[in-house]
Amino acid sequence: MAGRVTPIAQEFELLVRDAWSPEAQAGYVREFAREQIAGAEAQNEKALGYKPEHQLYIDGTQRPDLSAVTGNSRILVEFEILFDVIARVDEMLKAASPRGTRTKLPGQRYVESHHWFADDREFTDIANPPKAEQYVVLNSQPYTRRLERGWSKQSPQGVYQVVAAMAKRQFGNIAYVGFTYRSFPHGAIGAWSGSASARKMAREVRGGRASLHEEWLTRQPAIIIDPGRG
Template sequence: MATRTSVRLDPIARDIALIRDEMLSPAAQGDALAGLAREVIGEAQETNRRALGYAPDYDLFVDGGRRATLDGLKPSSVVLAEFHLLLDVIEWVDAQLILHSPVKTERYARSHQWFADNVAFDDPTNPPPAESYIVLNSQPYARKIERGQSSQAPDGVYEAVAVLARRRFGNIAYVGFTYRSFPGGAVGDWAQTASAQALGQRIRKGRAGLRQDWLTRQPAIYIDPGR
């Protein structure tokens, strides 16, 4: 699924405009199409501004190629504007997680890990296309912080940020708080220690795989652009 929301110029509206101006030269028809495209994109920007409180950036494509302007259109040109809506959600969530992180050592703030369809990526300002996104913290004490056991984050971090994101971006994507197993990073290393294994056997009886899943379950924020 694309990480951006697209607005394509309605071909029916385009054809009506061109029929109306069919006596114009091809260059003049291209200019008329550009004017119509600007009007449609402007309407989409205003819709986004009313919904979000700001007008998001967008990329402009003409006949499949990225363009900086609408100059020099042909009467048959296909115009597409891709608004960076989901990108804004991911960037905002990442910034808020860092902002709300306890900063005693900054290790927690540096341990927010993003995944696109369960594949890790490092740059939340440039997420790959995916059906869904997850961010979690790789430190083994993340669950304690989420339970309010840090004086710097008495209300936790992930659930609070998820609530804020849902209020802000709920009309763009589903944003929810959850727990996900992450057998990597510092929490994965901790889960292999004797003390962690003993804890798992004492609290979570049953198969070793289930205990491992419990030991590595971390607070997470789930983002689904398709809902």
């Protein structure tokens, strides 16, 4: 995870000799574009550790390759780095998630309980997230807050805090990445918040109005990715 991704917008204007044939002009432009795309892929791979997907547009039309290029073509290449950031954060969370032991976490429940939201709408296709102004990921297991306080020897520094810090260092120039807490009154944490033991804890520890206890009981560690604040 070394290196930091810096978004770069590059524009090139290529001069093509009028004396060349249309085929020669197209070949020259095509080869130049191919070299620039390869260079951008190499730069992204160095920073990300893999090659992100990109979209190719020739004269305003999305194309699968450079075969439609002419000597006068305008070529646009867009790398979907933001969506790759989401995928990488998801991978990092799963890698950092402690697995179950005989005395601690119940098997794979935690690693399988990371939930992603795009503007408060949950989505499951991490490779193709919907367009949104803000993305949030949190875990639905009741013991998630305890993990952030070093409950598991597998993750003594926590999970969400650690991943948020790593992602911020690497992807901070692309989008805002931050650690926070969000209420999630669903799944396992929602079921637990309605139990007698949870209500008793809220009365004794939180106090105040009972109507506010659910929000407090279901507040979970979360990571925010905001592309507008990169």
